Amino acid sequence: MANKFETIAKDFPILSRRVNSEPLLYLDNAATSQTPNQVLERISDFYQTSNANVHRGVYTLANEATEAYEQVREKVAAFIHAPNAKSIVYTRSTTESLNLIASSFGDLVVNQDDEILITIMEHHSNLIPWQQLAKRTHAKLRYVMLTDDQTLDLQDFRKKLNEHTKIVSVAQTSNVLGVTNPIKLIAKLAHEKHAYVVVDAAQSVAHQKIDVQDLNVDFLAFSGHKMLGPTGIGVLFGKPELLKVMPPIQFGGEMIENVTQTQAKWQQAPWKFEAGTPNIGGVIGLGAAIDYLKAIGMPWIEATERELIERLLPELEQVAGLTIYGPQNVVQHNGIVAFNLKNLHPHDVATGLDMLGVEVRAGHHCAQPLMTTLGVEATVRASLSFYNSLTDMDRFVYAVKMVKEFFDRES
Amino acid sequence: MSLNKLNQLYRAVVLDHASHPHHKNDLADATQSIELHNISCGDDIRVFVKITTNKVEKISFTGNGCTISQASASMMTDALTGVPITKALEECDAFFQLTMGQTVPTTTQNDLGDAAILGSLAAFPARIKCATLAWHAAKTALGGEENEYNNFE
């Protein structure tokens, strides 16, 4: 592993910089991942050799750009085992994908007195669009709560799921609790009640293999920038028969088949959802990121991250006064570790870690209802990636201890 | 690895204010109160003022936050109590300049009292918001800044 790790780390130029005179230890991968040379070079290459607008010209360059853009759609489809490329819509981000579903599909199927079932661990992106939909339609928004172990309470899910439930929307992996939810089971139960299933895969797509057909979900959303790709590009997978009936929510160039002074006809999905010049460079980068992840191998990534978390969690649990949120059992916990130190505000802890070159997030992680449920305002969060090493885990625990000692001494 | 640099920020006087904040209470006879949120961590601070004849007769705060935000709020109440409104607004601005690493005249620094020590924040730009939250709330409560009251949607 050591050898493979060293070669991998070399692909990420940023990892060799220093922060506050210390070697950078980047542990905010849940916020955004770093970008390997292979992705940066592909983007730069595209702009240097094939840049043109897509779906617009008959000249060679435009054709090359369009082909490259559409080839990535095939690549994305294959990556998540979607039935075909037409089930892949390019968006700006997970957030935009979820908003598109809630606005277009939500308004189509949700009526007064229907229920929308989400979970208390959702990121605001998979919460507010549904909250707003519920307000618009006078539907009821319900939340599945947590078990004592701070995992999703499946009993509560079964209890709240009923024939009024129209949409179930769940994160595959929580961005705070370090838990991965049983999507296949959730989808099966939801479908039994004729509800549609939406999955927020922002935190899972770069860390495990996803097969949308095996999971049998209706929609799945993720962002390029959390899977080694650039910012500003996201994906919405939708079952073709559902995308087909959904109205577009943005209008303009590229998305139409025919326009008169009084009316317009849309293209078919996915293009009817891609109004205006899309983020072509972002799409090219996303394609390169998928190639990179595939070359490393999702099983290897999963195994490596498992090894890292199994090193990290038991050590962190030993630190006196440190509370870890989510399941305490390392087998259930993935590489996202939210924690607090007793009597210390997460911002103070994060500043201390920053002085040691360790970059972690401190805050509510865009999950305020979850914070309220956990009884905290905010937490510190370390989130790892396969390009982190076992040494990084040890260094992180050491840094946490140093920061704790600093404040213990001062107070 | 060393945390020496942290000592510049977490000085004894800062830690004192944070652990024993001054004027941390609500004011029954407040003429104005303003609540502001730190959007990144969810911390909130409410500042109460009692104005009499263009003077800050009393100023206090409530709410929870990190060491820096609590200390800064406490220092703010010390600095602004009993000060004419126009001068209090100038002190708020001076505090903002100081945390951004700009120089302010020594007399103004003296007026800021303990708060002047938070000039050290210039070396910790990511934390400036923590320190300035209470001062923005004070400035708003004194009519020097507009507050858009956003309702729950």
Ligand SMILES: Cc1ncc(COP(=O)(O)O)c(C=O)c1O
């Ligand atoms: C679980 C989860 N959902 C959604 C998002 C939103 O992703 P983006 O900001 O890329 O739209 C994030 C990332 O912050 C996330 O962690």
